[in-house]
Amino acid sequence: MTAKLRFFARFRELLGTDILVPVREGVTISDLVRSAVSGNEGGYAAIFDENGNFREFVILMRNGKRIERQDTKNTPVQDGDEIAIFPPVAGG
């Protein structure tokens, strides 16, 4: 089983555009993303806070549908899922 993580904007600069990751049965979205980016210090710190939670402003989508931060901790990843991770930008 695999899932695709897609990064946008600044996250893309730190982690690349897409990562294809193996999915363990029952792994949650939060755990999957955390383990996939844990080897990249800058990328990890951009996405996760010091407690290992998604930073509050991070927008997550699963197969094109928004998923709330709190739900990523109990939503299992399915084979073929596409998880998009997006930092909104603020400048003008």
Next chain:
Amino acid sequence: MLSARELDRYKRQILLFGEEGQERLKRSRIFIAGAGGLGCPISIYLAVAGVGMITIADQDTVEQTNLNRQVLHSDSDIGKKKTVSAVEKLRKINPDITVKGIDRTIDKTNVQRLVGSADGIVDALDNFPTRYLLNRAAIRKGIPLFHGAIRGLYGQATTIIPGMTPCMACLFPKAPPAEVFPVVGVTPGIIGMIQATEVIKYLVRDGRLLTGRLLIWDGLEAHAEEITVERNPACPVCGRPENRKNKGKDV
């Protein structure tokens, strides 16, 4: 009624929208929050398209560091209020429209009044706290809000129609951290053009608006994509009062 000069000036777009569409543009009032990277190109193109009344609000003064992207201002404007510089240029660009500058910081005490009874509000701001104020005013008054934001070579845009689409607080419940953001002028140019196109489409009632969709532009990849976005029923700003989970003091 369009004058002979206006018929001539807008001849090529009357081919697109008809005289009726052009009349709609002429009768419209658009409020642009910000005369910076986004506000400059947006106001220029809305002015040349013939939007009858453009109000542009900004409290800043033109600085040298603005000039790589804020295309209404030039070296000789350094030290001038941005609204003065912008109004001066926009009136030259199209003397057949009315342009008004508001040299004020948008805050919660004045946002409703400043927005007034505009037909559309353009978010050309550079920070989320003020965006949230503008969003509340738009939702309260039922005025469409055309959102855009940029950083570096990245940008995002969406069109918010109160009561129909997600609002700013549904989309971005928490603001990204404040920073001195890197930017090259082409990015607000691109995102600003998407916003201005949305305003024109909305006013002339043409095309499919960027509603319920967040467009994400990646200039490094030369790639745009969109994500579908939905209303949050518990949104503290646009959700039904009985569903709201909190008062949303942040948004």
